[in-house]
Structures are given as C-alpha cells and as structure tokens.
Amino acid sequence: MENIRNFCIIAHIDHGKSTLADRLLEFTGTLNERQMEAQVLDNMDLEKEKGITIKSHAIQMKYKLDGQEYILNLIDTPGHVDFSYEVSRSIAACEGALLIVDASQGIEAQTISNLYLALEHDLEIIPVMNKIDLPHAMPEEVTDEIVELIGCKREDVIRASAKEGKGIEEILQAVVRRIKAPKGDPKAPLQAMIFDSVFNSFRGIEIYMRVVNGTIRKGDKITFVNTGQEYFAEEIGVLKLDKQPRSEISAGNVAYLISGIKVASEVHVGDTITHPDRRGESLKGFEEVKPMVFAGIYPVDTTEFEELRASMEKLKLNDASLVWELETSAALGFGFRCGFLGMLHMEIIQERLEREFNMTVITTVPSVEFKAFLTDGEELSVNAPSEMPDPTRINYLEEPYIKAQIISKSEYIGPIISLCMDKRGVIKNQNYLTTDRVEMSFEMPLSEIVFDFFDKLKSISxxxxxxxxxxxxFRESDMVKLDVMLNGEKVDALSAIVHRGKSHEWGRKLCEKLRELIPRQMFDIAIQAAIGQKIVARENLSAIRKNVLAKCYGGDISRKRKLLDKQKKGKKRMRQIGSVEVPQEAFMAILKIE
Incomplete structure (x- = not known):
C-alpha cells in the first residue's frame, strides 16, 4: 500500500486535462504507440466529436522513482459545470488532485468550484500551469493567481505543456512525493465503495470500486450493504486501457468487479460492497444529486415505452446524476419526467439514448422545480406545468434561486450586468482578481438561466x-402558467411556467414561433397563448385551399359564390373533427425564443 497513489485531474473546460492524461500514459509506458491516440481516455463518440469529457475515466499506471516502483491510479474528470457530479465522485475515490490552469486563460469559475470540492475531501492539491508553449501565455500573472487562490509557494506551481510533453516528469515526481499513500487495513472486514458502473450486454454490470479496507478475492461471496443483494465475485482486476484480471485486490486500490448482475436497479453508485460473513460498516456515500432542470422524455412511438424504460435504467448505471420517474401526458402518452444537472447534460442524454440504444425520443420544454403553497396550508412540488394546481387554490409560489459566480475580463462588465438584470438577477459582489479580471456574484432565479443564459454569456464576452x-x-415569486392552445385545445407538452411580468411577451413570441413550425393543414388553425381563461396572444395559420373556381370561366357571380360557400362549410366541418399534428421541432420552440 505504501507504493499506491490515487489521484484525479480537475480543471475548467478546455484547460487540457485529457491531453495531459495522454502524456502521463505515454511517459509511463502504459500505452504503446499503436494504442496511442488523442484524448485516449475519452472513449465515447460524443466526447470525441464535441471535444469534451462527459464521463470520468480511471486507468492504472506504473512509475519508477529512486529504485521503487509505484502504482498510480489516475482518474480523468469532466470540466463542464453540468458534469460536476462525476467530479465529486472521482474526488471521493482519491487522496490527491492535479489542479490544471491554462497559462493563457488563467483561473476560471469551474477551477475554483472544483478546487473547493477537492478541499472539502481533504485532498492534496498539486497546481499545474498548462499550455506554457502558447504565444499569448502569461506565466507570471497566472502563477500569481494560483498562489493567491491556493496559498502555496511560487516554486510549487509546476509549469507544463501537455501538447509538447514539457513538465510531465515533474508532475509524476510531485504525485509520488506530495500525495499521501492510501490509508486502510487489508486484514479488516471488506469495505469497497462503488463510484461508477457500466452495462455490458454479454457479462452483466461491470462495477468500478475503490477498496477502502479489507481484501477481495476472485470467487468470494459478496453482498451490497444498502440493497442486501448477494453475489459471487466472478472476476476482479485493475483498469489498464483494457481490464486486467487479478486473483485478489487489497485496500487502497481502484478496481473493477464483474459478478453477472443483470438487473440495473440493484447497483447503486455510493453503495458499499462487503463479505456476508465478515460484514464491514456502510461507508459514507456521495450526497444525493440535486437536479437543476426537469424535462419530459417520451418515445416517438408509444409502443416503445418498455424499451425506453430499459434503456433509461442502463443509462442511469453509467450516469448516476440522471433522475427520473414515470409521467403521462395527454398529447404524448406515457413517458418519463427526468431531472438533469443542466441543459448540456440534457442534450447529451438525448444523444446517448439515440446512439447507444437506438431510441428516438421527444423531449418536452425544460422547467425547474417550483413550490406551490395552497390556501389550505398544503405544500406541493411542481416539476412540470401540468402539475400546477388550480390558480384559485394557490396562496403563493416559490421558485429556486441560485448564486452565480461569473469571472470575466473587466471590459465586459457592462453587458454581463445588463444580461443578468434582464434575467431578474441582483448583483451581490464585484471583486477584481487582477487589474484585468473581475469576479462578480449574482443572485438570480434558476428558471431564467435554464434555457440560453450560458450561450448568451459566452457570446457577449x-x-x-x-x-x-x-x-x-427558494423565494416567493409571481409565477403564472402559460397554456398553449391549438384550435381551442390545450397542448400540455407546450405549456410553461413563466414570470407574470414576462408572460405577455413570452406568449406572443411563442405563438409567432409555432406559426412558423406547425405545417399548414386543410383548415384554419388558431394558435393561442392563455393565462387561465385570459388569451394573451394569438396567431392564425391559414388553410391550404383548392381553387374551386377553376372550372367557372365567366358566368354569373352567384355560381362562384355557391361553390365558395360549399367549400367554406366543408372547411368548417373539417376544423371540428380535424386534429393538428405537432412536429418535434415545435416542442423545442421555446428554446429558440430570443
């Protein structure tokens, strides 16, 4: 155990975590040249295409220093705020962290947030300044920022360039010398914490765990403390680029376990594995994930509901931050109400369902969780517009508020403040990190930043x-439910909960957008937005009509009028029985409202 080091890499998006992981693997000879490719740990197509890390990835390396061989377990983590739950789980399996800062960008918001996560778990922090080879790198200023943030010495900051392979040896030496060896007793009762899992259609569920105490051997009978299920350890081993089986794994190691589990709901991330005859205590798991954005996911073909449920269960194994429950909608049939950590997370889940499980799904308008306090003193959670009680029964509504930390160049302060004010935000603090970089904190409603706040923030800065x-x-707010009606019928999947002050403008823009997206029918369609019984906006979609006058050349006007009246009656009858087909793009129209 003295020679084991467990560490993760944390940083803001695009500061070079995955590239640095590539160089570490190359330097330690874990991969040969044939296996090497850019971002080798990002093994999902989506990660390669978008150039972001979505999942944490664990891999074991061997490194020799002063005649001793050390085992290094590295976990590469995502940098986007939507995948912070992945980061928190990786941190719980480690004793140290490499904090990467881009030499040209300096410290950014997610750097600070991930650093605090690591400090809460008492990890040893090794600061690394990456990308020093860039022409516009500012090594001296960025070193000052890091020293001020962490309180380390200037010489503790390692200068590196993952692209050119500079500073890699210094990083590995720092990992061995500064990070403590894991604590734990190989002879104590077994305690292993599950920090990730993945579904393999041939072998069942593969569990990734950190062994805290005790030793697990191949063929051992094991039990999950929280679910009480018992299994046999069919195969255990360590994670290199592919899995390498071992006969036993003792305390301090990161390992995988395969025991032929086929039911996805029996494995919970954060659960403890132990032996049934010598039971270990349950370890403190991870805090429950708090979803920020809620949206409905429905199968396009209603007969595929059961397949979608199985796909969601398998996906939840691999992404523990996905929360879902059953829901029905008048327009879309049976589906799921899902909780996501943000809009990017929602987009990735939808993509993964389509790619990995061949499920085509409709996603409804995202919303956040509101609390409704009724006149009889009851309190309700409202996750979707359809759950909103009758307005006459509501005493008041509360909506979730967030504290947003924005770090930017000082020249963009004006546009950023006006954007946040437009989203009902209140500025609380403004703090200059350097002469050119400013940190602002705002308090604002979560519902306002759900849609396009991040995109707008990036574009104005x-x-x-x-x-x-x-x-x-939560804080009290004047929120109303805005219904969308097509020919007088409410479409519950298009409803939204909005602030009263913005409801008229919102309704008008939504009707205009739907008019563009809904295809014309053989009859007139009235698109209306309503709050309760009051119509606040209306657009008309005119009918496609056949030219019934084509056969009348010349002749009396009464003949033409007779034909037109006959057509008009037919259209009226058609409108009473006709139903409006709403395309998938229309459900996402709200996202495109400026």
Whole structure:
C-alpha cells in the first residue's frame, strides 16, 4: 500500500486535462504507440466529436522513482459545470488532485468550484500551469493567481505543456512525493465503495470500486450493504486501457468487479460492497444529486415505452446524476419526467439514448422545480406545468434561486450586468482578481438561466466569461402558467411556467414561433397563448385551399359564390373533427425564443 497513489485531474473546460492524461500514459509506458491516440481516455463518440469529457475515466499506471516502483491510479474528470457530479465522485475515490490552469486563460469559475470540492475531501492539491508553449501565455500573472487562490509557494506551481510533453516528469515526481499513500487495513472486514458502473450486454454490470479496507478475492461471496443483494465475485482486476484480471485486490486500490448482475436497479453508485460473513460498516456515500432542470422524455412511438424504460435504467448505471420517474401526458402518452444537472447534460442524454440504444425520443420544454403553497396550508412540488394546481387554490409560489459566480475580463462588465438584470438577477459582489479580471456574484432565479443564459454569456464576452452556480434556496415569486392552445385545445407538452411580468411577451413570441413550425393543414388553425381563461396572444395559420373556381370561366357571380360557400362549410366541418399534428421541432420552440 505504501507504493499506491490515487489521484484525479480537475480543471475548467478546455484547460487540457485529457491531453495531459495522454502524456502521463505515454511517459509511463502504459500505452504503446499503436494504442496511442488523442484524448485516449475519452472513449465515447460524443466526447470525441464535441471535444469534451462527459464521463470520468480511471486507468492504472506504473512509475519508477529512486529504485521503487509505484502504482498510480489516475482518474480523468469532466470540466463542464453540468458534469460536476462525476467530479465529486472521482474526488471521493482519491487522496490527491492535479489542479490544471491554462497559462493563457488563467483561473476560471469551474477551477475554483472544483478546487473547493477537492478541499472539502481533504485532498492534496498539486497546481499545474498548462499550455506554457502558447504565444499569448502569461506565466507570471497566472502563477500569481494560483498562489493567491491556493496559498502555496511560487516554486510549487509546476509549469507544463501537455501538447509538447514539457513538465510531465515533474508532475509524476510531485504525485509520488506530495500525495499521501492510501490509508486502510487489508486484514479488516471488506469495505469497497462503488463510484461508477457500466452495462455490458454479454457479462452483466461491470462495477468500478475503490477498496477502502479489507481484501477481495476472485470467487468470494459478496453482498451490497444498502440493497442486501448477494453475489459471487466472478472476476476482479485493475483498469489498464483494457481490464486486467487479478486473483485478489487489497485496500487502497481502484478496481473493477464483474459478478453477472443483470438487473440495473440493484447497483447503486455510493453503495458499499462487503463479505456476508465478515460484514464491514456502510461507508459514507456521495450526497444525493440535486437536479437543476426537469424535462419530459417520451418515445416517438408509444409502443416503445418498455424499451425506453430499459434503456433509461442502463443509462442511469453509467450516469448516476440522471433522475427520473414515470409521467403521462395527454398529447404524448406515457413517458418519463427526468431531472438533469443542466441543459448540456440534457442534450447529451438525448444523444446517448439515440446512439447507444437506438431510441428516438421527444423531449418536452425544460422547467425547474417550483413550490406551490395552497390556501389550505398544503405544500406541493411542481416539476412540470401540468402539475400546477388550480390558480384559485394557490396562496403563493416559490421558485429556486441560485448564486452565480461569473469571472470575466473587466471590459465586459457592462453587458454581463445588463444580461443578468434582464434575467431578474441582483448583483451581490464585484471583486477584481487582477487589474484585468473581475469576479462578480449574482443572485438570480434558476428558471431564467435554464434555457440560453450560458450561450448568451459566452457570446457577449467573446467566450471569456466563465460561469459556476449553486442553489441557495427558494423565494416567493409571481409565477403564472402559460397554456398553449391549438384550435381551442390545450397542448400540455407546450405549456410553461413563466414570470407574470414576462408572460405577455413570452406568449406572443411563442405563438409567432409555432406559426412558423406547425405545417399548414386543410383548415384554419388558431394558435393561442392563455393565462387561465385570459388569451394573451394569438396567431392564425391559414388553410391550404383548392381553387374551386377553376372550372367557372365567366358566368354569373352567384355560381362562384355557391361553390365558395360549399367549400367554406366543408372547411368548417373539417376544423371540428380535424386534429393538428405537432412536429418535434415545435416542442423545442421555446428554446429558440430570443
């Protein structure tokens, strides 16, 4: 155990975590040249295409220093705020962290947020300044920022360039010398914490765990403390680029376990594995994930509901931050109400369902969780517009507020403040990190930042601003339910809960957008937005009509009128029985409202 080091890499998006992981694997000879490719740990197509890390990835390396061989377990983590739950789980399996800061961008919001996560778990922090080879790198200023943030010495900051392979040896030496060896007793009762799992259609569920105490051997009978299920350890081993079986794994190691589990709901991330005859105590798991954005996911073909449920269960194994429950909608049939950590997370889940499980799904308008306090003193959670009680029964509504930390260049302060004010935000603090970089904190409603806040923030600051946010509780707000009606019938999947002050403008823009997206029918369609019984906006979609006058050349006007009246009656009858087909794009129309 003295020679084991467990560490993770944390940083803001695009500061070079995955590239640095590549160089570490190359330097330690874990991979040969044939196996080497860019971002080798990002093994999902989506990660390669978008150039972001979505999942944490664990891999074991061997490194020799002063005649001793050390085993290094590295976990590469995502940098986007939407995948912070992945980061928190990786941190719980480690004793140290490499904090990477881009030499040209400096410290950004997610750097600070991930650093605090690591400090809460008492990890040893090794600061690394990456990308020093860039022409516009500012090594001296960025070193000052890091020293001020962490309180380390200037010489503790390792200068590296993952692209060119500079500073890699210094990083590995620092990992061995500064990070403590894991504590734990190989002879104590077994305690292993599950920090990730993945579904393999041939072998069942593969569990990734960190062995805290005790030793697990191949063929052992094991039990899950929280679910009480018992299994046999069919195969255990360590994670290199592919899995390498071992006969036993003792305390301090990161390992995988395969025991032929086929039911996805029996494995919970954060659960403890122990032996049934010598039971270990349950370890303190991870805090429950708090979803920020809620949306409905429905199968396009209603007969595929059961397949979608199985796909969701398998996906939840691999992404523990996905929360879902059953829901029905008048327009879309049976589906799921899902909780996501943000809009990017929602987009990735939808993509993964389509790619990995061949499920085509409809996603409804995202919303956040509101609390409704009724006149009889009851309190309700409202996750979707369809759950909103009758307005006459509501005493008042509360909506979730967040504290947003925005770090940007000082020249963009004006546009950022006006954007946040437009989203009903209140500025709480403004703090200059350097002469050119400013940190602002705002309190604002979560529902306002759900849709396009991050995109707008990036565009007005030319990509310089970085955002991090955490929930601070619920506050009373004047929110109303905006219904969308097509020919007088409510379409519950298009309803939204909005602030009263913005409801008229919102309704008008939504009707205009739907008019563009809904295809014309053989009859007139009235598109209306309503609050309760009051119509606040209306657009008409005119009918496609056949030219019934084509056969009348010349002749009396009464003949033409007779034909037109006959057509008009037919259209009226058609409108009473006709139903409006709403395309998938229309459900996402709300996202495109400026």
């Amino acid at each position: 030319r990509g310089y601003a970085s955002l991090d946010y955490q929930l601070i509780g």
